[in-house]
Amino acid sequence: MTIQPQLLKHPILVTAREQVLEQGRGLSEAQLVEVLRLPDEALPAALDLAHQVRLKHCGEDVEVEGIISIKTGGCPEDCHFCSQSGLFDSPVRGVWLDIPELVKAAKETAATGATEFCIVAAVRGPDIKLMNQIKFAIDRINEEVEINIACSLGMLTRRQVDQLASWGVHRYNHNLETARSYFPQVVTTHTYEERLETCAMVKDAGMELCCGALIGMGETLEQRAELAAQLAALDPHEVPLNFLNPRPGTPLENQQVMDGKDALRAIAAFRLAMPRTVLRYAGGRELTLGDLGTRDGLLGGVNAVIVGNYLTTLGRPANADLNLLVDLNMPIKELQKTL
């Protein structure tokens, strides 16, 4: 097979082609730094390679998901990017969603063709009241909607992990957010190790682990590569990739929105780090990449999207993304109940 001339100018892309595309082995942290430092003229070749890796190792399907907050705001943690922390002067007020509204949202999400519905709560970890509500919500959704249910409820105990698994939660989201070396700059109320503990328990219990990243928080390129490598070591089923959308009232409210080309380089790098992972476009892409960038990412390694709105901010209209998938001839992944 001939190698594209554009790749030959950049040895890391030649290496990535052999190592990731042909052998299915993700790039190392040092190699990822090289990808993140590629010049702009190499970006199309990097994205094309990442797209080939995605097609070969994941297939052409795109996984569509909707997310909703069952408990918004008032979180005791101090994640500096988050408008839902009760420790910051954010305009987001606390609100609970009732179960009928949750079921309605699940139905609407399923009607788009989405196969995943993630219930999120802004908490350090769930208490008994929240766990009971989650159980009730799962039962009601399962009665009325054909969709996989995922949860994101913060840090869990072993008992809670086992409960969620037994209730049919097939995937649990718990993000690393940033590199271990940068984490103390972003969160001080809990540790990186605590996050890793929940991630490990989720995998042990047989649930799929969804463990994501939030980039553009002031981390260096080296730390971005460190994060990708740390995620790869966890081997999550899914990695949602967020780009910082600076939220009013948070410590990061004045952080500059990251450059779109840097965001695309990160997409390519994350795919080259994790050739078989579901790599999902998550929050902030509208601000960082816009419509054209969204297309570039889907042709550069991304194989999953969050449809519609996020937890506290608005996304692209669902039809815009779904129509884009049609334009790109990318089929939506069909529902397969995993548990």
Add this chain to the structure above:
Amino acid sequence: MNRASTGSTTGATPGPAFRTFCGHCGLPAEKEAYDGGSTPPSYPHPACAVRLELEPPRFCVRCGRRLKVQVSPLLVGPLLAPRPNVRSR
């Protein structure tokens, strides 16, 4: 100070009945003319208007107070929780 000033809505030329507020930042809007209809128009600041394309309003355009907002995957606008009648404050 009550941020919701009241004014006469009677007379040949309707004057500003309420001050209106920016739905994004909650500060007084740049335009204040409002004829007293049941739903005041939203006049966000230009920079705030850009932000409101990507996030729901967080402040009431009538009184400037923070709103409870529930965002759903496909809901275009937010659900606004009931709040007291500000004119009675």
